[in-house]
Amino acid sequence: MWLAEYIEEGEPRRLVDALAARDDNAAHAWLLTTPLPPGAVGPESARRIAEAVRLDEVVRADPVDLRVLAQAGRLLCRMTSRGDYRPEVLAYTGAVAVHEALVAQASALAPTLDHYAILLSLALDLHSGPSHLLPWQPGRREALLDGLESVLAAPPWAALARGEPTPRADPAERHRAAWIRRTARQPFGPRDQRTGAPRLRIEVAVSDPADPDTVETRFLVDGRPLVPEAFGRGPGNAPEYLLDSGRLRATPEPREVQLAEAYCTEGCCGALHVTVRRDGDHVVWSHWRRPPASPHRQASSELPEYRFDAAAYDAEVARAENDHSWAWPARSTARLLAAGLRDRPELLTRWDCRFGWVGTAFSEPDTTTLSFTFWPGLAAGRRDTAGPWLQFVWDLPDDGTPPDVRAARALKRMETTDPKTFAEVRGGSREHAQVLGFPWPEGQGH
Numbered sequence: 001m002w003l004a005e006y007i008e009e010g011e012p013r014r015l016v017d018a019l020a021a022r023d024d025n026a027a028h029a030w031l032l033t034t035p036l037p038p039g040a041v042g043p044e045s046a047r048r049i050a051e052a053v054r055l056d057e058v059v060r061a062d063p064v065d066l067r068v069l070a071q072a073g074r075l076l077c078r079m080t081s082r083g084d085y086r087p088e089v090l091a092y093t094g095a096v097a098v099h100e101a102l103v104a105q106a107s108a109l110a111p112t113l114d115h116y117a118i119l120l121s122l123a124l125d126l127h128s129g130p131s132h133l134l135p136w137q138p139g140r141r142e143a144l145l146d147g148l149e150s151v152l153a154a155p156p157w158a159a160l161a162r163g164e165p166t167p168r169a170d171p172a173e174r175h176r177a178a179w180i181r182r183t184a185r186q187p188f189g190p191r192d193q194r195t196g197a198p199r200l201r202i203e204v205a206v207s208d209p210a211d212p213d214t215v216e217t218r219f220l221v222d223g224r225p226l227v228p229e230a231f232g233r234g235p236g237n238a239p240e241y242l243l244d245s246g247r248l249r250a251t252p253e254p255r256e257v258q259l260a261e262a263y264c265t266e267g268c269c270g271a272l273h274v275t276v277r278r279d280g281d282h283v284v285w286s287h288w289r290r291p292p293a294s295p296h297r298q299a300s301s302e303l304p305e306y307r308f309d310a311a312a313y314d315a316e317v318a319r320a321e322n323d324h325s326w327a328w329p330a331r332s333t334a335r336l337l338a339a340g341l342r343d344r345p346e347l348l349t350r351w352d353c354r355f356g357w358v359g360t361a362f363s364e365p366d367t368t369t370l371s372f373t374f375w376p377g378l379a380a381g382r383r384d385t386a387g388p389w390l391q392f393v394w395d396l397p398d399d400g401t402p403p404d405v406r407a408a409r410a411l412k413r414m415e416t417t418d419p420k421t422f423a424e425v426r427g428g429s430r431e432h433a434q435v436l437g438f439p440w441p442e443g444q445g446h
Contacts, residue, residue, distance in 0.1 A: 341411075371394075
């Protein structure tokens with residue numbers, strides 16, 4: 001227990017797993033009351049801890065230790081993480097009981113940033129994530145959402161959500177507070193959206209920055225989350241891939257779209273594909289492709305053909321494409337940069353460079369990162385695919401200017417200056433770097 005609490009990042013997960021495997025009261029008490037960082041508990045470990053300590057029984061004690069109550073929320077949040085091959089919450093038989101007990105007593109928790117983030121994360125997953133699919137009695141999931149909304153709407157909690165961290169606050173605290181402000185209302189739409197949901201609802205879900213996991217596009221069809229129910233091996237694809245690209249727009253010409261990919265990549269465990277086409281007054285989703293069986297099911301049933309009213313479908317896709325309320329400044333800068341390079345690819349090709357990707361890193365969410373590849377001869381149409389090449393990365397830290405200003409400034413710089421002169425080599429090979437006259441980064445392999 002001492003090692004698990006004090007060891008540096010990297011090894012705690014193995015120690016916590018070892019503690020969870022012990023039939024030892026002291027180990028169980030420690031696991032129930034010690035806040036564990038995300039790096040110490042993976043989704044499967046969270047489920048095994050909950051089973052080992054009999055969390056579904058402990059959390060129903062009267063009175064319950066509030067440290068245990070908060071830990072129950074953390075473990076449920078980890079079980080809903082997409083950082084594994086399946087949503088472990090669906091494999092945890094005590095999930096319904098723990099949700100019920102936690103929400104019933106949530107008002108007893110102190111209104112802290114950590115507790116708010118836990119309750120909001122649970123609500124977001126009950127609304128549109130895997131926890132939606134637990135075996136709820138009729139109306140119970142909606143009642144839990146109402147209960148969480150009531151707790152978080154109470155004055156001390158609401159004040160916490162509105163508050164701004166002090167200028168000297170830890171960056172992680174600022175990120176978490178900003179995420180709460182952006183996300184606070186997302187799981188708690190008007191009741192008619194929860195009980196009489198539109199045929200198709202598209203939402204972007206961002207996880208708690210303290211547990212950096214993923215930014216995913218979620219699809220609610222008749223109120224049920226499509227990706228975890230139909231696929232279950234990974235999250236929905238990023239909004240930049242599905243929404244900014246216009247891939248979900250329907251035309252008479254059928255288009256196959258990848259909605260989600262397995263956590264380990266499509267080449268390993270598959271992906272979820274659907275063909276989108278316009279058919280008169282309807283938009284049709286059909287010809288599904290996915291692996292033979294979802295991890296949390298014995299067998300996969302055939303997915304139905306979905307027919308959406310075309311006008312309603314177009315309106316929903318347009319609304320989702322134009323809703324950027326989920327994005328933080330660095331991510332907005334990345335989206336605007338990507339749009340600018342799609343419109344003006346010559347900004348890179350003129351320098352023998354090809355656009356790779358742009359986004360933000362989990363470890364540095366305030367930095368916009370642009371990746372491109374240098375292929376000699378690309379501008380003249382004489383690229384040698386067997387010849388030397390290098391990957392470059394350009395990091396743009398958030399300097400406080402608006403995202404549109406930062407993106408425009410970056411595009412202007414690429415228009416006038418070879419980006420290879422200010423970006424850093426991050427990929428390729430040492431030999432290619434020597435041939436092309438660029439320094440190979442220190443500490444990086446061959």
